[in-house]
Amino acid sequence: MTPAERAAEFREIFKRAEAEVSKVIVGNQATVRRVLAALFCGGHVLIEGVPGLGKTLMVKTVSETLALTFKRIQFTPDLMPSDIVGTQILVEEDGRREFQFKPGPIFAHIVLGDEINRATPKTQSAVLEAMEEHQVTVFGNTYLLAPPFLVLATQNPIELEGTYPLPEAQMDRFLFKVVITPPRPEELREILSRTTGVAASQVKPIFEPSQAPAQVERLKALVREVMIAEPLERYVIAVITSCTPGSAAVIPEATQYLRFGPSPRGAQALIMGAKVNALLAGRVSVSYEDIEDVIVPALRHRLLRNFQAEAENVTAEAILDQVVKRLKRPRA
Numbered sequence: 001m002t003p004a005e006r007a008a009e010f011r012e013i014f015k016r017a018e019a020e021v022s023k024v025i026v027g028n029q030a031t032v033r034r035v036l037a038a039l040f041c042g043g044h045v046l047i048e049g050v051p052g053l054g055k056t057l058m059v060k061t062v063s064e065t066l067a068l069t070f071k072r073i074q075f076t077p078d079l080m081p082s083d084i085v086g087t088q089i090l091v092e093e094d095g096r097r098e099f100q101f102k103p104g105p106i107f108a109h110i111v112l113g114d115e116i117n118r119a120t121p122k123t124q125s126a127v128l129e130a131m132e133e134h135q136v137t138v139f140g141n142t143y144l145l146a147p148p149f150l151v152l153a154t155q156n157p158i159e160l161e162g163t164y165p166l167p168e169a170q171m172d173r174f175l176f177k178v179v180i181t182p183p184r185p186e187e188l189r190e191i192l193s194r195t196t197g198v199a200a201s202q203v204k205p206i207f208e209p210s211q212a213p214a215q216v217e218r219l220k221a222l223v224r225e226v227m228i229a230e231p232l233e234r235y236v237i238a239v240i241t242s243c244t245p246g247s248a249a250v251i252p253e254a255t256q257y258l259r260f261g262p263s264p265r266g267a268q269a270l271i272m273g274a275k276v277n278a279l280l281a282g283r284v285s286v287s288y289e290d291i292e293d294v295i296v297p298a299l300r301h302r303l304l305r306n307f308q309a310e311a312e313n314v315t316a317e318a319i320l321d322q323v324v325k326r327l328k329r330p331r332a
Contacts, residue, residue: 004284006222007278007279007283007284008282011282013206013219014040014280016206017062017066017206018032020203020206021036021058021062023201023202024057024201024203025057026054026183026191026194027183027184028053028058028180031047032058032062034176034297035047035058037273037276037277039110039150040220041220041269041273041276042220042272043150043174043175044150044151044173045152045153046116046154046155046166046301047059047154047178047180048156048178048179048180049154049180049181050156050182053180053182056114056154059112059152060072060112061203062110064203064205065204065206066206066207067205067206067207067209068108068109068148068216069108069109070108070112071107071111073112073114075115075116076119079120080123081122081123081126082138083123084105084123084126085106085126086103086106086107087101087102087138088100088139089102101143104136106136106145107143107145107146109146109148109149110150111152112153113151113152114154115154115155116166117155117163124166125170127151128169128170128173131151131173134147147213147217148217148220153174168304171301172266172301172302173265175272176294177297177300177301223276224272224275225284226278226285227284228286229286232287232291233271235288236267236270236271238327239295239299240264242326242327243258243262243299243303243319243323245260245261247261251322251323253318253322254323256308257309257319259305262303265302266298270291270298270299271286273290273293274287274291274293274294277289277290278290295320299316300320301316
């Protein structure tokens, strides 16, 4: 199979998945695409939106469409790390007592962390090792998480009482941050038609359950094979340095409104997201448009604003918009 044929196969599978999810989820096509792209990039997604916009339903529908195992963790202030990763329990067998490991809900292909900012920092940190190393450690024993592994965390931006903001180290571990907006009038009408009538939408898995993990891993390997030319790598570096205070190429807005810029993970997220965009466009090499399409979701949560930016309501998206406007694409 030629590279072009493999790219066409990836695009066909991706479109089928999007079509199945759209049977249940109305609108938010961009969010669904980001979630699927993150899965094939091997990254995680932070979803922000007010209650009732279908964040949980979207994640569950994606897992059903891809025939992957799904677990949901409702983060609350009294949630303990052992409630997530699992614990050792005492069992009796053949007259002998011994400790056995009981896995927690983190052991699934797709894990939904609902309202993750409501848990204490100690509990939030229990997810860090799983997100980065794809493993958990309990009482000195390490347990691997079966691939593919995707954490989709949600947070509510309006109810901040009793919440614990995610630390920068944990925010940096999310490949994308997507913001779900309220539905438009025509979308709301379709939602009401689907949810208040007698007809129920059914999702048809695009993979056999026994083959789904291997198929996803094969597509993830294909994403990494997409080529990126040196000028485009320099463009990615220019984007990162332009919004990093203290660097030689930083733009004035970043110096004025940011405390810290994106880490190298931000550059990795740009390239991986761009590679998925290239495959969806039927190409096996990255273009400038592929990179610019993922700048905001890949970097918006990696820019740490200062007090002046918060006081003047200067958003990370506005700073990134200035970065794109000021950068000139280098010639190949």
